[in-house]
Amino acid sequence: MLARNSDPIVAIATAPGRGAVGIVRVSGPDVKSLVTALCGRALRPREATYLPLRDAQGQAIDQGLALHFPAPHSYTGEDVLELQAHGGTVVLQLLLARCLQAASEIDPTTGRARLPGLRVAQPGEFTQRAFLNDKIDLAQAEAIADLIDASTEAAARSAGRSLSGAFSQEIAQLREALIHLRMLVEATLDFPEEEIDFLQKADAQGQLDRLQAQLGRVQQRTRQGALLREGVKVVIAGQPNAGKSSLLNALAGAELAIVTPIAGTTRDKVEQTIQIEGVPIHVIDTAGLRDSQDEVERIGIERAWSEIAGADAVLFLHDLTRAAQPDYQAADQAIEATLNQTLAARVPVLQVWNKLDQVSPDHAAAYQGVHLSARTGQGLDAVRQQLLQLAGWQSAPEGLYIARERHVQALQQVAGHLDMAARCLAAQAQSLDLLAEELRLAQQALNEITGEFSSDDLLGVIFSKFCIGK
Structure with a gap:
């Protein structure tokens, strides 16, 4: 298990940094004595009370809200105290330190430590307590993180x-x-x-x-x-100047990758996550695939093949303006052969023909696959729908749950x-x-x-x- 499950725990429950509100949460077998030390009074169950949150000398660290959730009616199933203060880093750290300090103080009414064994929680430990105390099951616990x-x-x-x-x-x-x-x-x-x-x-x-x-x-x-949770990793592959970077920019709706007429402009991967019908698609633009003597470009090409090997789908981009050239066809065939050797049989490859705006319809019709112009956006919706099909996505049924x-x-x-x-x-x-x-x-x-x-x-x-x- 992550830790000793009987220990009382405390942590800052809000994200690091500045904010309007920050929360310090305590969970344990009985936090009433700690409530008295921090708030100067008992709290009505599950009722927010605005009051000064005090240090050991009785001085106010901050003015905020305090809530006491007696067991078992709490997130963890244990006694829970939540202190809601201003979201400054120093304020929350002071409150956290005060909780730890007050826990070891002797309660004058009982003669015992207020909350012995209180320690800083480990990641996920509050939710783990909720699971162990049958407040939620494991799938629900994972859904919280999701x-x-x-x-x-x-x-x-x-x-x-x-x-x-x-x-x-x-x-x-x-x-x-x-x-x-x-x-x-x-x-x-x-x-x-x-x-x-x-x-x-x-x-x-x-x-x-x-x-x-x-x-x-x-x-x-x-x-x-x-x-919906994991998304799909799609790698754009092809020869230099096929328009891979232009396609990434078009899909993302932003100028993420540098686009020039110079072959080999892209030397390293450029990645962007887009969403299509709510599905995250992790699109990766890679260096143009060719034989190169340039050391930097060669490293970029090696990284491109590495990304391709780990892809869920590959978008093989071709240049319609060069499609009839014998040397271009030979290079495409070499890439195709290497793709077949590199990819597992389950990984689909989508054939996409770019620069539709620069050729005649009859010329484009000779090549099977999706036709588009990354520059004008023509055919872009067809690419998006093909990506969803490659991912195995169907129209989201009503009531779909994360998994x-x-x-x-x-x-x-x-x-x-x-x-x-x-x-x-x-x-x-x-x-x-x-x-x-x-x-x-x-x-x-x-x-x-x-x-x-x-x-x-x-x-x-x-x-x-x-x-x-x-």
Whole structure:
């Protein structure tokens, strides 16, 4: 686990820097004594009180709001104190230091330290407490971080739905159906002489078919949700002067890359994230691909191939004005051959023909792919739609929730186990033990999504990605 879960914790819960308001948050088994030390009085539960926040000498550090959330009705499920002051760095550090100091002071009414063991929280520890105290499940905890990190409006809305439990409810429905089928199979193992008739009467095959169909629908929505969070890495590749930098600028709507008629102008990658229908597309412009004796350009070309090797999709840009030239065609064929050797079979390559405004329609029609003019913008919408198709994006269904790659992989494991379970069920009595085991493994993979079952290492990785105050 990240840390000792019984320790009271404190942290600045707002982003570093200056701001109108900053928050210091404390969570622990009982913070009433600390409230008295900092605020000079008790607080009404869940009611904001405006008052001076005091240092050890009773002097006001700042005037602000204090809120006390008694357990279990709080974010973490423990007693929580939130101090809302002006968002200056020094003010918040003073409040944080005062919390730590007051925690070790002796409360005159009890003769004990006010909040012994109070320490600064580690990243994600407040949310981890919420998970451990059953305030949220693991998928909802991840949705909190995704909501904070959302780069598009669609991603933010989808993360909000996951936080509200939409994704978790779908997983719970799958789990309920899976458990019902498991119970049926396990029961038949106690009555071997009747097991086949029993399974047939209970429509075990129909239950498994419906479960697989339901899983397929959840997988499709989860893949879409993962796209909203992760986005797609698209590399623009091609020969020098094909218009790669112009295309990046056109997609981004800004002059990000230098554009000149001189071959080899782009020496290093230029990256920009755009959004198309709410999906983040990470577009990378690279150096023109050719044989070069220039050392700097050669390094840029090596980096271009490195980016291409890690791409989710490649946009292979061609120059229509040079397309009929034999030397240009040969160079394009060489690049195509290297792309086929470099890219995994699953990585799509989109053929795009640029400079449509400089050639006749008949000339452009001879070349298959997407035709555009990066200079005028003609055909740019077609490129955007093709990028979405390459990413596997479909029109966002109503109520789409955010998801992560680990969720996609877990559901793939579930699908694999259910496929094996179907084979075992088809084999009837000879494989019922294996059928029961495959269903158990499928449920275990489902449980890892919401944290019904999860290793300490997995929790540590997930919550360490949070900010300190979460």
